Amino acid sequence: MILSKYPFVVQKEIINTMNHLDLLLLSFVSKNMKKLIMSSQRKTSKSIESIDYQYRRTDGTCLVYLLDEINPLEEYYKPSRTIGNIIMRIVKRDEDENNNVQFNVLGKMIDFRFDSEYKYPIASYREWDKESVFQSIHNHFLDVFGNSIEYHWVEQFWRYDEDFFVPFIPKLRNVSFNIGMNLDGHFSDVRNFENFFSSSPVMKTITLEVKKKMKPLSPGSKFYQAEYVYIDTPRINGPNFVRHFRGRQIGLNCNEYRRSKLTDIVTRWKSGEAFQNLEYAQIITRHSPQYLLPVLDEIGAKFIDANRQPPTHAVYSLFSWGNKNRTWPLTSHRYIVRETDNRVASVNVRLGTFLIGVWDKTEEEFLRMVE
């Protein structure tokens, strides 16, 4: 059967019925096949939620997942990425391998292996050529699946202790980076930490494990431009990494957080001086949670009649490894109002956790939602 003998409309119809993995494999067959796929791109990429690179820093292996409508992102703790979603594995080249075939990926010859054990292709790179292999493969995905879908880079096993671990952040277009860092050793020096962010693209999600006391970051640090930040530091007091945050959601799990710092966050939000983009904040303190309740009075929280049912605030969050989960449902009779635009935020204290959930509503609109 000669595919090219079909009229173009039929070729496109065939392409439209193929699954994403088969399309990817077809795209490696020839430039003309890739062009054909690109001409049907809008239809083929319609069902794709995202393409996720899950990079395992321990051995440099990257699994590429394609999440589509058939396997939507799920609720808390349910894995969003399964073996069935993998469309490629990118590994460090084993020099003994000799069953590779080479494909021209946007002008770069890349080694691939097709193993009966896996249904997806395995691409390999040599350390000196690593970034360029990732770039070519990513640009190929952009061509085949388009740039209207989300591309995520997610780090795996970053919590393993290794003092001088520096995340691998290849320069890839249209990619949201979700990284994790142990602030121990190298990065416990705030200068190294700052330098890393200043030379990297703006991150989507940053998860930190802080093990040593650190000096504050400069207010202009690119760290604060991340949309989602989660800081885990259960053994020491929370570092002052929240004050200049400009993203949407922040979580802090610490041993103790000073009361004055907490009131400062709320005061600055209320005055419109900072946290303009904030959607959700969650601050957990292991010790002295008893001071949290009085904070609600100090910040001038307003009350909703106890007999009435306030609305529940919950938003999607990327705190957890780039997996889209919902935040804790926040239902509170207390709220605060931002002076500059009359926006409302529900506030509450629960099990040693201070919660702020910002509504896309003015006070009037918010009160109309109260039953």
Added chain:
Amino acid sequence: MSSTEQGTSSAAPAEPTTAPESAAAPEVPESFYYVHGKDKVVHKVSAGALQHSALIHGMISNLGYTEEQAKANPFPFENIDGDILQMVVDWCNQHKGKPTPPEDTNLPKQKEKLFDLVLAVNYLEIKELLTYCCKQVAMMVKGKSPEEIREIWMIPTDAEDEAAEKEAKKRAGKEAAGETAAAAGDAK
């Protein structure tokens, strides 16, 4: 199923054995039309079954043929092999007035037959059958490596495509030059 008769398009076809009629048969008698392929075997098909084909449906709409006129003027599809047209007619009869199922397992498994069927179905504009056929063609390469896909669908390499393109350009250039020379000759 439709009945067929070897011979020319003018040969009188036998009575069709169409798909079983539903209990509530329409009061108005159904009209029939006649089609034949390359082999000149005439197939009698109901207008209801032919509705699957946008091309034929367009041709017979407002035609107002009597039975005799229809019999005397079968639609010729000389570009479609007889056995392929038979498959198409069978499919149209089987799915007459019924919602089409999501899968169709009765399509030919042989590559060449499927190839011809796809071309015929595309020509006759039978959307649902084309979708089934294209799925079947796509299934041929499911889970295959790029090299296997190349072999199954006989896809040329980049070098072969480039050579063919060069050749086509060269040919087009020659033809254009020939036309120019001919035009100049005419002008004289």
